Amino acid sequence: MSTTIKDIALVAGVSYSTVSKALNNSPLVKKDTKDKIMAIAKEMGYEPNFAAQRLVSKKTKMVGLIWPTIERVVLATLVTKISDEIRRTSYSMILSVDPIEISLETFRKFQVDGIILFEEDVDLKIDTHPIPLLTYGVSKKDGSPYPVIDANHEQAMHDAIQYLIELGHRRIAYIGDMSPKDPMQIEKYNGFLQAMKKNNLPVENHHLVNTGGLDWYDGYSAVKKLLAHPPLPTAIVGGSYDISGGIIRGLKENQIDIPTDISIISYDNIPQMANLEIPLTSIGVPVDQLAKEIVHTVIQLIEEQNLDPSGKKLQPILTERASCAPPPSLN
Amino acid sequence: MSTTIKDIALVAGVSYSTVSKALNNSPLVKKDTKDKIMAIAKEMGYEPNFAAQRLVSKKTKMVGLIWPTIERVVLATLVTKISDEIRRTSYSMILSVDPIEISLETFRKFQVDGIILFEEDVDLKIDTHPIPLLTYGVSKKDGSPYPVIDANHEQAMHDAIQYLIELGHRRIAYIGDMSPKDPMQIEKYNGFLQAMKKNNLPVENHHLVNTGGLDWYDGYSAVKKLLAHPPLPTAIVGGSYDISGGIIRGLKENQIDIPTDISIISYDNIPQMANLEIPLTSIGVPVDQLAKEIVHTVIQLIEEQNLDPSGKKLQPILTERASCAPPPSLN
DNA sequence: TTGAAAGCGCTACCAT
DNA sequence: ATGGTAGCGCTTTCAA
Numbered sequence: 001m002s003t004t005i006k007d008i009a010l011v012a013g014v015s016y017s018t019v020s021k022a023l024n025n026s027p028l029v030k031k032d033t034k035d036k037i038m039a040i041a042k043e044m045g046y047e048p049n050f051a052a053q054r055l056v057s058k059k060t061k062m063v064g065l066i067w068p069t070i071e072r073v074v075l076a077t078l079v080t081k082i083s084d085e086i087r088r089t090s091y092s093m094i095l096s097v098d099p100i101e102i103s104l105e106t107f108r109k110f111q112v113d114g115i116i117l118f119e120e121d122v123d124l125k126i127d128t129h130p131i132p133l134l135t136y137g138v139s140k141k142d143g144s145p146y147p148v149i150d151a152n153h154e155q156a157m158h159d160a161i162q163y164l165i166e167l168g169h170r171r172i173a174y175i176g177d178m179s180p181k182d183p184m185q186i187e188k189y190n191g192f193l194q195a196m197k198k199n200n201l202p203v204e205n206h207h208l209v210n211t212g213g214l215d216w217y218d219g220y221s222a223v224k225k226l227l228a229h230p231p232l233p234t235a236i237v238g239g240s241y242d243i244s245g246g247i248i249r250g251l252k253e254n255q256i257d258i259p260t261d262i263s264i265i266s267y268d269n270i271p272q273m274a275n276l277e278i279p280l281t282s283i284g285v286p287v288d289q290l291a292k293e294i295v296h297t298v299i300q301l302i303e304e305q306n307l308d309p310s311g312k313k314l315q316p317i318l319t320e321r322a323s324c325a326p327p328p329s330l331n
Numbered sequence: 332m333s334t335t336i337k338d339i340a341l342v343a344g345v346s347y348s349t350v351s352k353a354l355n356n357s358p359l360v361k362k363d364t365k366d367k368i369m370a371i372a373k374e375m376g377y378e379p380n381f382a383a384q385r386l387v388s389k390k391t392k393m394v395g396l397i398w399p400t401i402e403r404v405v406l407a408t409l410v411t412k413i414s415d416e417i418r419r420t421s422y423s424m425i426l427s428v429d430p431i432e433i434s435l436e437t438f439r440k441f442q443v444d445g446i447i448l449f450e451e452d453v454d455l456k457i458d459t460h461p462i463p464l465l466t467y468g469v470s471k472k473d474g475s476p477y478p479v480i481d482a483n484h485e486q487a488m489h490d491a492i493q494y495l496i497e498l499g500h501r502r503i504a505y506i507g508d509m510s511p512k513d514p515m516q517i518e519k520y521n522g523f524l525q526a527m528k529k530n531n532l533p534v535e536n537h538h539l540v541n542t543g544g545l546d547w548y549d550g551y552s553a554v555k556k557l558l559a560h561p562p563l564p565t566a567i568v569g570g571s572y573d574i575s576g577g578i579i580r581g582l583k584e585n586q587i588d589i590p591t592d593i594s595i596i597s598y599d600n601i602p603q604m605a606n607l608e609i610p611l612t613s614i615g616v617p618v619d620q621l622a623k624e625i626v627h628t629v630i631q632l633i634e635e636q637n638l639d640p641s642g643k644k645l646q647p648i649l650t651e652r653a654s655c656a657p658p659p660s661l662n
Numbered sequence: 663t664t665g666a667a668a669g670c671g672c673t674a675c676c677a678t
Numbered sequence: 679a680t681g682g683t684a685g686c687g688c689t690t691t692c693a694a
Contacts, residue, residue, distance in 0.1 A: 004671055015681045020673060030679055050440055051391075052671035055382040056686050069415055085426050092437055095426035097414050109381055215581065249548065273661060335687055346665045351689060361663060383687035387670050 003046045012040050021049070039254035054111070062113040063298055064107035065095045067176035074241050074287070075118065076134075077270050081291035082116070089299060106129065114298040120246040131302040136294060138183040139311055147301065148311035149294050151285045153184070153267075157191030157200070160237055160265050160283045162317055165199060168326045169235040169263065172196065173207035175222045175247055176239020176267070177214055183215075188239055188267055207233050211243055219246025227254060234327035238266040238280075241273065248277050248323075269319060279321035334377045336637060343368050343376070346602040354379070358554055384544050385442070389526055394445040396426045405572050405618070406449065408601050409467075412622035413447070414652055420630060438462065444630040463632040467625060469514040478632065479642035480625050484515070484598075487647035488522030488602035489529070490540075491568055491614045494649055496530060499657045500566040500594065503527065504538035506553045506578055507570020507598070508545055518559050519570055542579035550577025558585060565609055565658035569597040569611075572604065579608050579654075610652035616645040 005023065009016035014033065022029045023038040023046075029037075054060050063086065065081060079095070086093045094112070096103035098101040100119065107115055114132040139148040164172055174192045196203050206229035211218035219238065225247070226232065238244030246264035248258060256262055260276045266273065269284035293314060336354065341348035353368040354362045354377075360368075385391050394417065398410060410426070417424045423444070427434035432449065438446055445463040470479040495503055505523045508516040513553070527534050537560035544548035550569060557563065569575030575597035579589060587593055589609045597604065600615035624645060641652065 006671080016671095017673085017675095017682070018680055020671095023681085024673080028679065033679080047439065049386070049671050050442060051382045051386040052686090054686095055380070055386055055671080055688090056673050060382075080428055086431070087433070090441070094441075095428065096424075096688080097411055097426065099416070102418070108378070109423070111381060241673080335669080338685080345674070347688090348690085349664055351687095352664090359663065380687050383670090384689080385670095386672090386687080436680080463692045515668080 002049075003041075003044045004049070005046075008037060008041050008044060008046060011044070012037050047316035051239060060111050060113055061090055062092050062094060062112045063105070063116060064110070064112040065093055065116045065118070065125075066100060066103040066107075067095060067097055067118050068099055068103070074087045074268050074270055076208075077272065078287050078290060081287050082295055085291045085295040089295065091299065109123055114302040116298055132298065134294065134298045134301060135311075138187060138288075139313070144311070147297060149290070150311055150313045151290070152313045152315055153187035154194060156267060156283045156285075157237070158187060158195045159316060160320050161192070161195040161199060161201070163281075163283075164237075164263065164265065164324070165201070167235075167263065167324060171204075171207070171231070171233040172201065172235045172237065173204075173226060173233035174237045174239070175209045175210065175219060175226070176211060176237075176243060177218070178208075178210040179212055181297075185239065192237060204233075211239065214242055216239050216242045216246040216249075219243035220250045221246070223247055223250025223254070232256075232262060234265040234299060234329075235324070236266070238264060241266060241268040241270060241282075244268075244280055244282075245276055245295065248280070252277065259323050261328060263324040264329070265318075265324055269317060273319070275320060278323050281319065281321045281324045283318045284316050286317055286319075290314065291318075333380075334372075336377075336381070339368060339372050339375060339377060343371050370533070371387040382551060388449055390442055391442050391465055392421055393423050393425060393441065393443045394447060394633075395434070395441070395443040396424055396447045396449075397431060397434040397438075398426060398428055399431055399434070405599050409621060410601065412618050415623055416622045417624040418592060419545070420626065422630065444607040447625060447629055463629065465625065465629045465632060466642075467532075467621075469518060470644070475642070478628060479622070479641055481644045482621070483644045483646055484518035485522035485525060487598060487614045487616075488519060488564060488568070489526040490647060490649050491598075492526040492530060492532070493521070494530070494612075494614075495566045495568075495594065495596065495655070498566075498594065498655060502538070502562070502564040503537075503566045503568065504535075504540065504564035505568045506540045506550060506557070506568070507542060507568075507574060508549070509539075509541040510543055513573050516570065529582050535564075542570065545571050547572055547573045547577040547580075550574035551581045554578055554581025555586070556588065557568065557586045563593060565660075566594040566596070569595060572601060574598060575599075575611055575613075576607055579611070590654050592659055594655040594658070596649075596655055599647060604650070605652060609654050612652045612655045613651065614649045615647050617648055617650075620648075621645065642660075 005016045005019040016191040018029060019037055022034045023041060033183045058260045083093055083328055096106055112131065117133060117135045119135065119137060133146045135146060135148045137148060139150045176189060178189050180186060209222040209225050211222050226297050236247060238247050244264065247264060251262060258264055266280045269282050273280045273282045293312065336347045336350040340350045349360060350368055353365045354372060396413065416423055427437055428449045448464060448466045450466065450468060464477045466477060466479045468479060470481045480526055507520060509520050511517060540553040540556050542553050567578060570580050575595065578595060582593060589595055597611045598615050599611050600617045604611045604613045624643065
């Protein structure tokens with residue numbers, strides 16, 4: 001049996017309610033007593049009984065994260081960051097990789113105080129889930145029943161194009177996933193198209209390469225398609241971290257120098273961008289910020305009862321590294 | 332406030348201790364009463380209060396999984412399988428991606444009944460962690476203080492070589508990570524070497540390609556090194572799922588047909604092997620089995636107090652798919 | 663076969 | 679500033 005407050009009370013020669021107060025740093029306990037009790041508690045290796053605490057407080061101080069698709073580096077990074085961020089608060093996080101419904105079941109059983117869900121397109125009957133829930137994904141046009149943390153993908157593409165234009169680029173290609181099932185990819189792609197249009201830049205068909213996936217190799221092989229139809233663009237926008245990694249490799253293997261021959265800017269903003277063969281200039285909401293916002297928001301959701309359930313669109317940031325330069329003709 | 336057994340008791344017109352018994356399917360309650368209570372409970376949407384249950388039972392029925400390095404497809408698959416497997420038991424799983432010490436702290440706080448740890452080389456002061464703990468990795472030569480679930484890598488390599496020999500191969504290459512920091516990779520590599528020796532097969536230096544990593548691209552570029560020093564081997568043993576995926580691609584891009592020109596057998600035994608460009612014949616402990624064994628063992632560890640703390644070495648299985656055939660000369 | 667009551671470890675309120 | 683005590687929801691004797 002592990003140490004309880006009664007044990008401590010016995011040793012300290014006070015009542016166990018005093019111990020409770022002292023341990024919770026109540027102002028109602030004299031500093032001396034408090035210190036003494038704290039010392040004894042530490043010495044006896046006291047650990048509060050979580051079950052007992054929550055039985056009375058009705059709070060678990062736990063948030064559950066549902067992550068049904070274990071994959072992508074970017075998401076893995078985000079999970080880690082969220083985990084870091086939560087550790088800074090008074091909450092703890094538990095993770096579930098089970099299918100959504102099962103995860104919700106589990107979390108309800110554990111009575112977590114709030115839930116973070118990574119998923120694009122869920123239709124939960126929200127009424128049956130009174131636990132505060134936050135989604136990371138793409139906000140629906142018609143509004144979601146729960147808050148959605150979202151990145152402003154259009155803005156990101158605008159900023160990327162703007163940046164390239166200022167460097168002198170006009171022939172810009174987009175390499176990314178355009179398959180219609182993933183709303184987030186669609187937003188990026190459309191954002192690119194819009195930005196080009198707004199700047200009166202022509203878009204050649206061959207400069208729109210659909211990778212059909214988000215993997216490294218998808219980017220790698222997209223380069224071959226690009227190469228098949230000269231002239232090459234002077235700049236490429238890569239749709240994701242992995243894709244851009246593949247693009248770099250493909251380019252290098254064809255002796256195309258970055259950024260001398262061609263510039264590349266990637267979507268996603270994670271520190272790993274700096275570790276690629278060529279440190280990639282990138283655009284996107286920094287993961288740290290994403291993590292902060294997500295954690296911040298669930299906790300708000302938990303602690304303030306009547307909160308505006310509308311989500312947030314986060315502003316992207318362009319991080320300059322080593323993959324962009326003026327186009328060759330201007331050199 | 333959600334429904335409690337007292338609420339049910341009130342409606343059912345019995346005492347709440349009877350309700351408790353009925354809900355726990357005690358033989359001390361008449362079937363009629365039990366059925367009635369069950370029905371009412373369901374109707375009222377009763378969910379047992381987890382905190383209350385564990386406060387009295389001293390058991391959480393939770394096992395914690397510590398997974399400090401989110402990456403590799405194979406591990407992700409294993410995590411998912413373990414999660415599936417645990418769902419079949421009366422236990423639940425929570426996952427932590429935090430650093431080991433922090434994860435242990437969290438799990439101790441939640442008072443999980445057992446812990447699964449993915450990690451090669453940990454030195455825990457086990458005495459301070461009285462929670463049953465199981466590791467998945469490589470057993471230390473000098474014995475670990477806690478059980479280790481381990482795959483028999485030497486055996487795997489032996490079986491792979493044996494299989495290739497029976498098909499008629501003699502010139503066999505190994506492509507894998509040989510960097511000395513990862514014990515599991517070392518075991519595979521040494522296993523290969525031993526198996527070749529035991530069968531009196533020569534090993535050319537050029538046929539031992541150190542990928543220096545476990546990624547897709549590491550395998551892909553290893554092929555180029557192999558190609559630089561003809562003659563080619565007639566068969567390749569790939570060190571991991573990702574590496575082998577890269578090998579296939581590299582070979583294909585050089586118009587080398589699998590399995591006509593060259594055979595390839597990969598380490599790791601996950602279903603995804605069948606989805607590669609060429610369904611890969613592979614050797615390794617099937618993930619499902621690995622997951623079963625791991626889950627099985629922690630639960631045993633939890634429920635049976637004095638258990639043999641020595642781990643298990645699991646036997647690999649060779650799964651034939653479409654990537655192996657007799658060498659070209661014999662065709 | 664059912665009911666009453668103790669108690670798990672803790673917080674919070676009321677009394678001292 | 680400290681102590682006494684009710685009660686959170688449940689399991690588990692013990693009694694009826």
